[in-house]
Amino acid sequence: MTTSDRATGDRTGNGAPGGKGPAGPSGGSSFAGDVSVDGANEAAGGAAITAPSGPTPGGTGGGGVHPSSAVGPTVADPVAPGRTPAERLPTGPVMLGSIKRMVTLTVDGDEVRVPEGSTILNALHEEGTPAQADTPTLCWAPNMDPINACRVCVVEVEGSRVLVPSCARKCEDGMEVRTDTEKVRHSRKMVLELLASSADMSQASDDVQRWMGDYGVDAARYGPPAPPSEAGERDRRHAGHHHAPDGAVAANVHQPVKIDNDLYVRDYSRCIMCYKCVNACGTDAQFTFAIAAAGRGFDARIATEYEVELPDSACVYCGNCIGVCPTGALKSVREHDLRSDDDWHPEEETVTTTVCSFCGVGCNLELHVQQGSIVNVTSPADHSVTHGHLCIKGRFGFQHVQNY
Ligand code: SF4
Ligand code: SF4
Numbered sequence: 001m002t003t004s005d006r007a008t009g010d011r012t013g014n015g016a017p018g019g020k021g022p023a024g025p026s027g028g029s030s031f032a033g034d035v036s037v038d039g040a041n042e043a044a045g046g047a048a049i050t051a052p053s054g055p056t057p058g059g060t061g062g063g064g065v066h067p068s069s070a071v072g073p074t075v076a077d078p079v080a081p082g083r084t085p086a087e088r089l090p091t092g093p094v095m096l097g098s099i100k101r102m103v104t105l106t107v108d109g110d111e112v113r114v115p116e117g118s119t120i121l122n123a124l125h126e127e128g129t130p131a132q133a134d135t136p137t138l139c140w141a142p143n144m145d146p147i148n149a150c151r152v153c154v155v156e157v158e159g160s161r162v163l164v165p166s167c168a169r170k171c172e173d174g175m176e177v178r179t180d181t182e183k184v185r186h187s188r189k190m191v192l193e194l195l196a197s198s199a200d201m202s203q204a205s206d207d208v209q210r211w212m213g214d215y216g217v218d219a220a221r222y223g224p225p226a227p228p229s230e231a232g233e234r235d236r237r238h239a240g241h242h243h244a245p246d247g248a249v250a251a252n253v254h255q256p257v258k259i260d261n262d263l264y265v266r267d268y269s270r271c272i273m274c275y276k277c278v279n280a281c282g283t284d285a286q287f288t289f290a291i292a293a294a295g296r297g298f299d300a301r302i303a304t305e306y307e308v309e310l311p312d313s314a315c316v317y318c319g320n321c322i323g324v325c326p327t328g329a330l331k332s333v334r335e336h337d338l339r340s341d342d343d344w345h346p347e348e349e350t351v352t353t354t355v356c357s358f359c360g361v362g363c364n365l366e367l368h369v370q371q372g373s374i375v376n377v378t379s380p381a382d383h384s385v386t387h388g389h390l391c392i393k394g395r396f397g398f399q400h401v402q403n404y
């Protein structure tokens with residue numbers, strides 16, 4: 001059975017859309033999910049709902065016996081036993097979660113108040129200026145728990161010995177955050193520059209390309225790139241067997257693309273070791289654990305168990321790793337083929353949202369269409385069912401709606 005067969009219905013793998021789902025708001029930029037109770041939580045973001053009026057289940061307004069019930073009185077109110085069922089009904093907003101305390105900090109000298117538990121990046125996104133909200137990120141995603149790997153989002157915090165990653169550091173009362181100092185800008189530039197010297201960033205998002213320009217990234221100053229590795233050569237490296245480069249060329253991770261199945265390719269010349277794919281395959285979404293980081297130092301790489309090819313690994317082809325990869329290292333075979341044929345037209349791409357037709361879960365799909373043909377399928381990161389993650393059928397099973 002080919003991997004395409006799996007996508008089109010012979011087998012779904014485990015493919016539970018979303019799995020656990022990401023931590024959602026806790027790792028993201030939204031405070032949705034915090035609870036507002038009648039204005040008691042001024043920043044919580046509106047998870048309060050108002051109870052409907054009308055007949056009261058189990059309530060007679062007096063004797064505690066439902067008019068249509070012959071089985072006796074309702075359970076006594078544990079809080080106020082004398083209260084009638086009608087009185088027990090909520091008449092205002094209903095609490096859906098915990099109330100959060102507000103913390104106050106300053107960002108570049110301006111006071112900001114956010115719910116306790118928010119990260120600095122949350123605060124910059126929700127309360128910051130446009131420039132502050134545009135803090136660069138690579139390993140962060142709104143639908144994932146913070147990974148804290150790339151350090152491109154660093155800010156200065158008064159009293160902290162080192163720069164702190166804004167995507168992971170929680171806001172504290174009295175914290176003084178600075179986002180645009182010389183130290184911050186220099187650090188962000190170095191992160192982006194070293195990554196660009198070692199990995200191919202040409203297919204990273206428009207935001208990443210813009211940030212590299214904004215921070216004056218000049219990867220060429222590290223010298224011409226070293227020749228690419230042969231297929232599998234980086235996978236065979238052992239920790240401690242690293243040969244120091246002579247400095248004449250810039251070391252890099254360039255290597256041939258891995259194409260070992262019908263659905264997606266692994267182009268690790270573009271991998272910046274952000275770990276998003278590992279976490280999407282693991283505890284953030286899929287719980288399949290088909291991939292992990294192997295090796296040490298510059299030889300670190302994303303690998304399957306024992307470096308086996310994907311069809312022999314635990315991979316179930318949900319494609320959730322593709323959905324979070326920030327550099328194009330992971331992409332569908334369809335996209336890879338179109339790019340290779342110089343037939344990739346993102347400027348013409350339209351995105352249509354629909355509901356997956358394969359099962360009854362109701363996942364939202366975003367169909368990316370170029371020149372009348374579906375080229376990719378994603379799901380919105382803020383969708384309450386998928387949290388941006390899909391199963392093999394939703395992501396790859398679209399051949400039946402079009403003819404190639
Ligand atoms: S497609 Fe990616 S996320 Fe899904 S099981 Fe395979 S390696 Fe894991
Ligand atoms: S393959 Fe993509 S998501 Fe995975 S570590 Fe590399 S850059 Fe990150």
Ligand code: FES
Binds near residue numbers: 136150153165
């Ligand atoms: S985005 Fe914050 S450490 Fe990567």
